[in-house]
Amino acid sequence: MGQDTSRDLGLREKALRAAVTTAGVAAGAAVLVSVASSGLAVYFARRIVVPENQPEDLDILHVSGFDDELVVHLPATKDTILPGTYGLAFDNGRGLAQVGEVLEYDPVSRTVARRVASVISGDLAAARRGRWTGTVFTHPSQLDVPYEDIVLQSDVGELPAWLLPTAAPAPLDTWAVLVHGRGATRAEVLRAGRVLDSIGMPSIAMSYRNDAEVRDGGHSRYGLGDTEWFDVDVAIDYARANGARQVVVFGWSMGGAIAFQAASRGRNRGFIAGLVLDGPVVDWHDVLDNQARLNYLPTPIARLTLDMITRPWARSITGLETPIDLERLDWVTRAAELDKPVLLIHSDDDQFVPSGPSHALARVRFDLVTMPTYDTAAHTKEWNVDPERWEDDVANFLESKLEL
Incomplete structure (x- = not known):
């Protein structure tokens, strides 16, 4: 009595083997899920920071x-x-x-x-x-305005640019520096060329590090505005050396994030009189959360993706020289630091960079931010839908807020 029979021992041994096997399968599945999740996070983290050519799809x-x-x-x-x-x-x-x-x-x-x-x-x-x-011109010669090919000298090398000196008989001493968005080229900003020429404002359509024209092979990485603003300083140097008393920085999409950084961190920030931003990234957290939803990314993977671009441990994975400081790029949180007049042109139909943060900034800094209502354009395509209105809004802002 109380002793196991051979049959009982055999049954227990089988049960133990089954339990061990089940535990092993569960553990293996957990490892596979973890590996797959990490791989997906790596894929999206690299998509955020690695420049790529836009597909013809x-x-x-x-x-x-x-x-x-x-x-x-x-x-x-x-x-x-x-x-x-x-x-x-x-x-x-x-x-x-x-x-x-x-x-x-x-x-x-x-x-x-x-x-x-x-x-x-x-x-x-x-x-x-x-x-x-939204790019409808490939070269300033298509605008019927004066232009020159120039080269800006940055710490990353030569940056091709176009100088649009204006045909006005008495050019203003306020210049515009035009900064395109992520994945675009300086041709994107040519949509502003005619209105700036009409009010006599010289402008520089610049390229910056990581552009297709400037890329360093496969080593280029976007800083989402956290690094590219250095090149805006170089463009302002050129403007000042050629007669500019002050500048207005225009930015489209990520170019808006770059403009905010140039205006708050650049050595030439004291010469920036205002910002004109189209579909700007005001808060990268909001943009990346929106992209995660559009791509059906589960929350844990989305958070791991953000960790990879903001933490030092993932530098070898993303290829970033330094992590990106998304808090420094959040201008809803930093609204109190804004000290320049801003024109925000941002359609409520923008599904790529939602307009919510732009509206939030406009509400809390109504003393500095002008935000007209746009509601039918896709991302950075307000000019394309109604160029006359876009140009009027820009001209009125420059002439009234900056007293040109």
């Missing part, structure tokens, strides 16, 4: 008509059905067409036909895929 279904009356047929997307004038880049960026009004929209086939305002370069009829963009 829009099908060009058909091009009809004659050279001076072309119509392009495209899939109907939230972008391609918007009113206004846009760029359609193709042939790996070598071609660009200016695409104008919607002529026909078929909700059944989900296609749209738009008038081609101009083919800037390339053979649109031969193109099969393209990229929808």
Whole structure:
């Protein structure tokens, strides 16, 4: 009595083996989930900081008509059905067409036909895929304004830029420094060229570190504004050396984050009279949270992604020389430090960089921030929807707030 039989011992041994096996499988599964989660976080962390070429992922279904009356047929997307004038880049960026009004929209086939305002370069009829963009000029010669090719000398090397000296008979001694967004080029900022020329304000359309024109092979990493502002200082140096008494920094998207840093940390910050920002990143936490939602990232993975770009331990993974200080880039939290007039142009339909932080900053700093209402444009495409209104808002701000 009380002693195990051989049969009982065998059953217990089998049960023990089964329990050990089950525990091992569970532990292995946990390890696999952890590895997969870490791998996904690495992937998104690198997508945030590693510069990449924008894909041409829009099908060009058909091009009809004659050279001076072309119509392009495209899939109907939230972008391609918007009113206004846009760029359609193709042939790996070598071609660009200016695409104008919607002529026909078929909700059944989900296609749209738009008038081609101009083919800037390339053979649109031969193109099969393209990229929808707010950039409608590739070079200042297309603006009918004066320009010069110049080179800015930065600690990372030469930065190509365009000087738009203005055709006005009496140029202002207030200059504009134009800073494009993440993944774009200096061509993006040319949309401001005509209005600045009309009010006699010389401007510099600059490139900066990590641009396609400047990249150091595969080693370039975006600082999300935490490093690129150094190059804005170099542009201001050039402006001051050539007659500028003060400057206004324009920024599109990440260019807005760069502008905020130049105005608060730059050695030339005392010469910055104001900021004009289009679809700006006012708070990177909000932008990255939004991107996590759009990409269906679980919260733990999103948090690990943020850790990787903000902590020293992940430098070997991300390739960042120094972690990015997202707190320093949060201008809702830092609103009390703002000391320059700001024009915020930010559409409430912007799904890439939500307008919430811009509105928050405008509410708490109503003494310095002007924010007109825009509600139908996609990210940084307010000019494309209504260029006349955009240019009026910019001109009125510069002339009234800066007393030009």
